[in-house]
Amino acid sequence: MFKLLLIEDDRTLFNEVKERLTGWSYDVYGIQDFSKVIQEFTAVDPDLVIIDIQLPKFDGFHWCRNIRTHSNVPIIFLSSRDHPTDMVMSMQLGADDFIQKPFHFDVLVAKIQAILRRVYNYNTTANKLKTWYDAKIDFEKNTVTNEAGTVELTKNEIFILKLLIDRKNQIVSREELITSLWDDERFISDNTLTVNVNRLRKKLDEIGLGCYIETKVGQGYIAIEEDYPHD
Known part of the structure; x- marks a missing residue:
């Protein structure tokens, strides 16, 4: 079972996404303390990270940059911000994809599946x-x-x-x-x-x-x- 870390402070959205991804046999974790994202990331050791841009304490760009100093884990941004520079910034910081809210859940699942298949099947072949x-x-x-x-x-x-x-x-x-x-x-x-x-x-x-x-x-x-x- 793949472990996904969903860095999202909207609890309603977090619970909805977690419930639906759990139905796809993913093990979904959240953040308890948004000032300790890296510590919780390290403890979970996820196979993929989904992160919002607008977060308490520091924004998603800050945490993406910090995660990239520790790991090459795949990262998907999930954000309501729609300025083109947000997508460009996320990619420049090492993210693998960017999904704008509101989003169709099937698109999120398709992107997760494609990235996991590419990343974790790729190295075996x-x-x-x-x-x-x-x-x-x-x-x-x-x-x-x-x-x-x-x-x-x-x-x-x-x-x-x-x-x-x-x-x-x-x-x-x-x-x-x-x-x-x-x-x-x-x-x-x-x-x-x-x-x-x-x-x-x-x-x-x-x-x-x-x-x-x-x-x-x-x-x-x-x-x-x-x-x-x-x-």
Whole structure:
């Protein structure tokens, strides 16, 4: 049974979501003290976190940032705020998805199932290690390492990188990436993919590899190798 941590201070909504997710055989936990979210997160050790933006003490962005310093656990934002910058901020902080309230419960379940299936089935089937431009990519630790150092990636970022490297020097369409990541592209925005790829490229820039993930306008993305002819 997967453990879900729902960081939501609206008790009515929390109880409703907990009851319905429990019906899907998820073990759902809440927060008792919103000044001790990290301590309670550590105690639960969840498989997935669902978090609101507007919370007592500190907002969801604060806690997402703190969780990311401890763990790569998948994170879904669930918020009534509808400004585009909120979605962009959540993705930049390492969230895996963003759902706006009010939401259809089937959409929430579909996103949870897709993320859990991708994250926890993925590592059992993928090769543990892969080499690209003399960098070692560890799919268990979600790291990329070369002589310049090591960068740690989120589940989405490592998955995107694997998809691109598995087909290096070939263009992978945006539609294919969206479908592979979230199983059903109706449940994800095109902008979310852009944010994830840009964040991946920015991290790879730290060790000199960002330039090898190229954008092909109107087509998709490509992971290049030395023998690939640049435009």
